[in-house]
Amino acid sequence: MGRSPCCDKTGLKKGPWTHEEDLLLVNYINTHGAGNWRNLPKNAGLQRCGKSCRLRWTNYLRPDIKRGRFSFEEEEAIIQLHSVLGNKWSAIAARLPGRTDNEIKNYWNTHIRKRLLRSGIDPVTHTPRLDHLFDMSSINILRSALLGSNPSFLNLLGGAQALMNPELLKLAATATLLNNNMNLVSQNQQQFNNVANYSTQQQAQNNQVSLQDQFQIPTQTHNNIITSSISAENSNPCNFEEDLISKQYSELFHCLNHGNNNNMGYESVISSTPLWTTPTPTPTPSSTYVNSCTEEERDTYCSDIFKFEIPESGLDINDFL
DNA sequence: AAGCGCCCCAACCGCTGAATG
DNA sequence: ACATTCAGCGGTTGGGGCGCT
Incomplete structure (x- = not known):
């Protein structure tokens, strides 16, 4: 199974994105569209690997992403969807417009999961512990x-x-x-x-x-x-x-x-x-x-x-x- | 004010499957 | 059939923020 070289091996930048990097990425995608992530960083003038660019775009920069606190309805939807789908974050995210799988996963692990545990509910099985x-x-x-x-x-x-x-x-x-x-x-x-x-x-x-x-x-x-x-x-x-x-x-x-x-x-x-x-x-x-x-x-x-x-x-x- | 510990979440890692040549 | 590349996914990490002492 071939895999694209890691950022470490190619000397590309890692870590948090700067505002300038975000602008470069957004401007490039607005002009040329998303895709071809392998060549995108070079074409956009970014010292990042394509994977990093894709994640930054899909999890943060995409214009249709809804930022901010989860609503009560969203939270309830996540709980119900998780009870059926399990840790299929992308499947859950597909049913919550504007939310990314990463965001939902983080929210689950940091908020909902703990709340269920406090309530005596197994967050995996959704049944009483x-x-x-x-x-x-x-x-x-x-x-x-x-x-x-x-x-x-x-x-x-x-x-x-x-x-x-x-x-x-x-x-x-x-x-x-x-x-x-x-x-x-x-x-x-x-x-x-x-x-x-x-x-x-x-x-x-x-x-x-x-x-x-x-x-x-x-x-x-x-x-x-x-x-x-x-x-x-x-x-x-x-x-x-x-x-x-x-x-x-x-x-x-x-x-x-x-x-x-x-x-x-x-x-x-x-x-x-x-x-x-x-x-x-x-x-x-x-x-x-x-x-x-x-x-x-x-x-x-x-x-x-x-x-x-x-x-x-x-x-x-x-x-x- | 400084030190410490905890929490949150953006970003990374490693894997898989699909697509392609 | 096989190797390679790419995109997507779920798990994990680590650094910044925050509250407490």
């Missing part, structure tokens, strides 16, 4: 989930010690995560619609294909959630969710079908009251971005997105045994 799930407050959550309206079950299992039973906790966590994922995927459909609407509005100006044309949102039926794949260009998205859900489903389904009763078949699991509630904001139908919230407010919103709520009835552990 197990270590977070098992801290003491989560034990209480699990306790509520397990017992629900049947507090006598605690005594049946031998008191609070039962909650420290690793197998029982694993089962509860599996059930909880399964339910979370089911609703997360369903929730994604609604949020994708919002993102798609937002993206479509933005992209209409750029004559780009709308998000809805490029995504096949999974249906809410369980079978489709398990078996369908979300197709997107140059990507193989949602595999992690399929894998995770499939594993969790298989494990729980085994429990359900081999238990004493089948009142809580998987259909009822899926159609039960969502454990996740999502305040779904409506993207501002505007061509301009309004940075109307602070970092703290976004933090709060992020926490709300992933708020962990247990239905009134709780989860009846009897159905699992």
